[in-house]
Amino acid sequence: QVIFDALAMGRDWLSVQEFNQMAGRAGRPDFHDLGRVVILAEPGGSYSRENPGTEEEIAIRLLKGQMEEVSPVHDFEASSEEYVANAVACDGEEAEINRITGMMVGSMEPVLSDLIAHQLVEKKGTKLVMSPLAKVMAEHFIGMERLLEIVRLTKVMKDPVDIIAELESEDVHRDKKDPKATGSKPGASLKEPEKGSGQKQGRKRKR
Numbered sequence: 001q002v003i004f005d006a007l008a009m010g011r012d013w014l015s016v017q018e019f020n021q022m023a024g025r026a027g028r029p030d031f032h033d034l035g036r037v038v039i040l041a042e043p044g045g046s047y048s049r050e051n052p053g054t055e056e057e058i059a060i061r062l063l064k065g066q067m068e069e070v071s072p073v074h075d076f077e078a079s080s081e082e083y084v085a086n087a088v089a090c091d092g093e094e095a096e097i098n099r100i101t102g103m104m105v106g107s108m109e110p111v112l113s114d115l116i117a118h119q120l121v122e123k124k125g126t127k128l129v130m131s132p133l134a135k136v137m138a139e140h141f142i143g144m145e146r147l148l149e150i151v152r153l154t155k156v157m158k159d160p161v162d163i164i165a166e167l168e169s170e171d172v173h174r175d176k177k178d179p180k181a182t183g184s185k186p187g188a189s190l191k192e193p194e195k196g197s198g199q200k201q202g203r204k205r206k207r
Contacts, residue, residue, distance in 0.1 A: 001026050001027075001035065001036035001037065001038060002022060002023055002025055002026040002035075002036070002037050002038070003037075003038045003040065004019075004022070004037070004038065004039045004040060004041075005040045006040075006055075007019075007039070007041065007055050007058045007059060007062065008058075013053065013058050014058070014062060016061075016062055016065035016066065016067055016068070017067060017068065019062040019065075020067060023035075023037045039059050039063075041055040041056045041058075041059040042055045043055070043056055044056075071105060071106050071107070072105065072106035072107075073106060073107050074106060074107065074108045074109065075109065076109050076111065076114075076143070076144070076145065077143030077144065077145050077146065078108075078143060079108040079109040079110075079111050079143075080111040080114070080115065080137070080143045080144035080145075081137060081141055081142065081143040081144075082101070082104070082108060083097070083101065083108070083111050083112065083115070084115070084120075084121075084130065084134050084135075084137045084138045085138045085141075086100045086101055087121070087128055087130055087134075087138070088130070088135070088138045091127075092127040092128045092129060092130065093126065093127060093128075094123070094126055094127065094128055095126065097128065111144065112128075114144065115134065115144060118144065118148065119131060120133055120134040120137070120144065120147075121134055133147060133151070146167075149167065149170070150163065150167070153166055153167070
């Protein structure tokens with residue numbers, strides 16, 4: 001059985017999805033005929049002003065609530081990662097890749113033209129031939145933008161530790177600037193590091 005001595009995680013109330021996921025651990029298939037879920041709701045209990053409602057109100061909402069449909073939206077980076085993984089599984093047969101991609105839950109961005117443009121995939125008849133770098137993407141679950149950034153760094157850095165540190169630093173700065181920026185601009189990572197003030201030095205005002 002599963003016992004809920006609280007209906008919040010930290011300051012936030014449990015969602016219907018979280019509640020059902022935890023409640024689903026009550027009882028094991030083929031071992032128990034019935035799983036029991038016990039909610040120890042404190043009458044009038046609350047956790048923060050930001051999340052109004054009492055525990056008994058939340059308990060009723062969780063018990064009567066409906067699960068929301070889970071439909072992930074893959075950005076370019078995730079889409080390219082999924083696409084090359086499907087290509088490996090389908091031995092490069094484009095029709096089969098498209099069939100599997102169409103069966104996946106959620107939405108994916110078109111990535112084939114970008115993979116071909118960066119010479120990661122070559123189209124030969126009905127098959128897609130993957131380059132060694134594309135196979136690295138599939139083997140290590142790396143998106144195209146991440147892979148191209150690693151390739152760029154190997155040209156300016158020799159120590160693998162320095163490359164890893166640079167990648168981690170870029171991730172931190174990107175997340176602070178815009179948490180949704182990852183994977184939004186295919187190939188943007190190919191740019192070399194700017195020196196000084198870049199193009200601004202060459203501009204002159206017209207009088």
